[in-house]
Amino acid sequence: MAAAEIPLWEVFIRSRNGLSHKHVGSLHAPDATLALQAARDLYTRRGEGLSIWVVPSHAITASDPADKGMMFEPTASKIYRHPTFYEVPEEVGHM
Amino acid sequence: MASGSIRVAETPFVSYLLRRADDALVLGHRLSEWCGHAPMMEEEMALANMGLDLIGQARALYGHAGAVEAAGHDEDDFAYLRDERGYRNLLLVEQRNGDFARTIVRQFLYAAFAEPYWRAMMASRDATLAAIAAKAEKEMxxxxxxxxxxxxxLGDGTAESRTRTIAALTDLWPFTGELFEVDEGDRAVIADGIGIDPETLRVPWRRTVAHVLAEAGLEVPKEGFMRNGGRIGRHSEHLGHLLAEMQYLQRSMPGENW
Structure with a gap:
């Protein structure tokens, strides 16, 4: 099997209970089972993970970098969406 | 005996430990030979990880053997300062890597034995061995x-991968009888509740092998002539070459450290 024919997978690792899975990189593997094993071997060598997800890269729909302006710039002027303007009462403590 | 080699006082228990340690070191070293040569980066890491598991097991077992022997030998002495005839590993693990199929078949035949072996050894009367077993069992x-x-x-893949896998199985099968071999010394260690009788692992081993081969659409090779000798230091022609490479530095510059 030539390397070019082996599908690409995206790897997500959850490092601790309660945290969400985080994208850590990608790898080549012929199928999902071997992708999971390769992810274990490549990305959890130093005790990084408690759970692994692998997703075929082709299953990911990505935004087009050329659309950056339309997609993301309009939020720049809407600072009121950040919760920094609200006064949190003392009694609430750490949120 | 090459100059600078150590002489080991091989009581049954020391031999028992060295046999397991040598299996792990030699197989681990074989896997390390794939570094930079594996068919793909993902598998390169997988092979190296398995090799490191085995070398870790070897280190723990050599350390224990040194403590039991009580002659001041440490893990490096056992690994680097014994000759081919002093090595006690199975012939199976010293066989050359060959192609990827051969390396995987060799690893599988050994691991299918080592997994139930270490699981059973978790109940060893020797606390250190039981602790080593608990770690090794997960790895295996x-x-x-x-x-x-x-x-x-590989078996159910292309015609080429299937042919290579069958060739590997056929060639390596005669080395599997040695997995179940015991001598008088082993029997004493087993009777003490420190070791376990490998005969009890024959059924689980065969079940694992038969199950996986069936899924791969491959046949279990026919029983026939089995080779042995590794446990008493009579090795195939391959171990000497492996040791020459592995021991070269310590032999040419004794005690060198970096």
Whole structure:
């Protein structure tokens, strides 16, 4: 099997209970089972993970970098969406 | 005996430990030979990880053997300062890597034995061995799983991968009888509740092998002539070459450190 024919997978690792899975990189593997094993071997060598997800890269729909302006710039002027303007009462403590 | 080699006082228990340690070191070293040569980066890491598991097991077992022997030998002495005839590993693990199929088949045949072996050894009366077993058992479970997945894909893959896998199975099968071999010394260690009788592992081993080969669409090779000798230091022609490479630095510059 030539390397070019082996599908690409995206790897997500959850490092601790309660945290969400985080994208850590990608790898080549012929199928999902071997992708999971390769992810274990490549990305959890130093005790990084408690759970692994692998997703075929082709299953990911990505935004087009050329659309950056339309997609993301309009939020720049809407600072009121950040919760920094609200006064949190003392009694609430750490949120 | 090459100059600078150590002489080991091989009581049954020391031999028992060295046999297991040598299996792990030699197989681990074989896997390390794949560094920079594996068919793909992902598998390169998988092979190296399995090799490191085995070298870790070897270190723990040599350390224990040194403590039991009580002659001041440490893990490096056992690894680097014994000759071929002093090595006690199975012939199976010293066989050359060959192609990827051969390496995977060799690893699978060994791991399918080592997994139930270490699981049973968790009940050893020797606390250190039981602790080593608890760690090794998890590692070997993964080796079985990883190799089994590959055997299914190789056996049930292309005509080429199937042909190579069958060739590897046929060539390596005669080395599997040695997995179950015991001598008088082993029997004493087993009777003490320190070791376990490998005969009790024959059924689980065969079940794992038969199950995976069936899934791969491969036949279990016919029983026939089995080779042995590794446990008493009579090795195939391959171990000497492996040791020459592995021991070269310590032999040419004794005690060198970096």
């Amino acid at each position: 479970t993964y080796h079985v799983r990883h190799c089994a997945e590959w055997i299914v894909r």
